[in-house]
Amino acid sequence: MLGLAVSVAAIFSAPAAWAADFPDRTITLVVPFSAGGSTDLVARLVANKMSEKLGQQIVVENVGGAGGSIGASQVARAEPDGYTILMGTVATHALNPLILKTKPYDAEKDFAPISLLVLVPNVLVVNPQFPAKDVKELIEMLKKDPDKYAYASSGNGTPLHLSGELFKSMAGVSMQHIPYKGAGPALNDVIGNQVPIMFDNLPSSSGHIKSGTLRALGVTTKERVPSFPDVPAIAETIPGYETYSWNALFAPAGTPADVIAVLQKAAAESLKDPDVIARMGQFSASIVASSPEELASHVKAELAKWEPIVKASGVQLD
Structure with a gap:
């Protein structure tokens, strides 16, 4: 019985003892x-x-x-x-x-x-050769030529995809959605001008924005962000727009x-x-x-x- 009690005690104390050694690989x-x-x-x-x-x-x-x-x-x-x-x-x-x-x-x-x-924060970016210089100009272009332009995202159903769908809904515009298997491949095609527009997380686009290989039209937060104070919030043009x-x-x-x-x-x-x-x-x-x-x-x-x-x-x- 004593041996059984010791065995039971060892079983119940094992996780704590094991966790004390964590991690060992x-x-x-x-x-x-x-x-x-x-x-x-x-x-x-x-x-x-x-x-x-x-x-x-x-x-x-x-x-x-x-x-x-x-x-x-x-x-x-x-x-x-x-x-x-x-x-x-x-x-x-x-x-x-x-x-x-x-x-x-x-x-x-x-x-x-x-x-x-x-x-x-998320950010709306375009290829530098794209004519629109701000969100207002982008909306005007999209309304003038419905479905002419496409936007990239990191995949179907991702927050970046839905950021684009929310933008389309609130701005009353149309764009074709091009989903990728992650932000990296999508960014490569936007930088290469295969797709002109993208909603991305700011961290992965920030270096490209600073180097000029992407142009930021607006951040998706309610207000501008400290790291890019000159980039307007999309909400400045579309009141109430916000994703992150x-x-x-x-x-x-x-x-x-x-x-x-x-x-x-x-x-x-x-x-x-x-x-x-x-x-x-x-x-x-x-x-x-x-x-x-x-x-x-x-x-x-x-x-x-x-x-x-x-x-x-x-x-x-x-």
Whole structure:
């Protein structure tokens, strides 16, 4: 009986003891979009600093496709041990659950929240050869030649796609939507002038805006952003227009609370690093570094916010 009691005690104490050794090997951070986009940039910046804090390498793995749902599904099915985590976004945890007819995962039940890292502005950009110099001129061009022009996004049902659909609706214009498997490939085609217009996350476009390979017509937040004070908010031309993106860390549901706590602490400490703060500031990403509980509440609120927008857009994907 004594031996049985000791065995039972060992079983119940094992997770805590195991978590005390976490991590003891490489962690994989799945980015559910292709390399080069905003989520990828934020992931690599945070992963580098978290690796230093944890004493183990965090390897970023890009698993693009289906608006982020393929990568998110991979993490949802992973072993809940903290060694496979997800850089989630508004697409993976608010839009996909509302847009996809077949639900590959439950945004709330299939994940353990770790931390809401940053809020990220979006931006409307065009190829420098495109005639429109501001949002007003773009609207005039689109009204003059309906459906002549196309805009790119990081994929069907992504926040960048819906940013474009909301723009079309509120401005009363038409544009063809060209979806890509991530922001990186879409940016390449806009820079190459295969597609003239794009809604993008500001972080992935910021370098191109500064170098002149893209022209920014407007940011999607209510007001102008500190890193590009000369770029108007779209809301200055279309009152009430607003969208933004966010990045957050998630683990598979069932990951031990002690492991979640270790990851959350490392993420929060990384976001206090002066180099990280400066880099985030360059593209006006607002640092949050939330608790797991706060991220859970955020996901619930985002689902409620986007539901009427998705319904109004009529977007439904298989």
